[in-house]
Amino acid sequence: MTPVARKKERTSTRHHVALECQLFTELGSRGMKGTTLDVSETGMRFRSDATVTVGEPVVVSLGLPDGSTFVDAEGRVARVEEGLREADDGRAISVEFTAISEGDLAKLVGATAHYPEPVARRGVFRLGERRWR
Numbered sequence: 001m002t003p004v005a006r007k008k009e010r011t012s013t014r015h016h017v018a019l020e021c022q023l024f025t026e027l028g029s030r031g032m033k034g035t036t037l038d039v040s041e042t043g044m045r046f047r048s049d050a051t052v053t054v055g056e057p058v059v060v061s062l063g064l065p066d067g068s069t070f071v072d073a074e075g076r077v078a079r080v081e082e083g084l085r086e087a088d089d090g091r092a093i094s095v096e097f098t099a100i101s102e103g104d105l106a107k108l109v110g111a112t113a114h115y116p117e118p119v120a121r122r123g124v125f126r127l128g129e130r131r132w133r
Contacts, residue, residue: 012041015115020063021046023095025056034093036062038118041109043078043096052077052093060095064111071104073097 019036021044034048044060052058056077061070079094100108 014038014040014045014118015112016118017065017112017115019065019112022061023048023050023052023093024059024061025052026058037092039108039112041097041105043075043094045092045094047090048093049091050093052080054078054080057098058095062108064107066111069107069111071100071108073100073104075099 016038017036019039021034021036023032023034023046025032032048032050032052034046034050036044036046038045039062044062054077058075058077059072060075061072063070075095075097077093078096080091081094082091
């Protein structure tokens with residue numbers, strides 16, 4: 001697998017696409033299913049009830065839209081979001097890819113490039129019961 005280069009600012013375009021995915025952790029190799037919210041060349045964000053820790057190494061398997069092709073990548077949990085905004089619907093887990101084969105990266109980019117960018121969901125934030133605009 002080829003290591004994925006990192007920069008502080010976003011370097012790749014995210015695409016709003018719902019892909020079936022499965023996440024495996026190194027701790028006991030638990031398999032957790034979910035659906036992506038967005039995908040890019042450097043990572044993904046997906047909806048899942050899985051309990052994971054930020055920084056935890058993972059392996060992800062993404063089912064591409066054709067229904068018969070899967071791509072695999074190694075990564076780490078970059079963020080876990082739940083209930084930060086009124087529009088949030090459950091838990092979202094962000095994974096930063098750390099390694100993906102050139103062939104799988106090409107398949108992922110080819111299958112998702114025509115999907116639109118996700119709409120920004122910034123707005124009302126919640127902190128306990130307090131809300132502000």
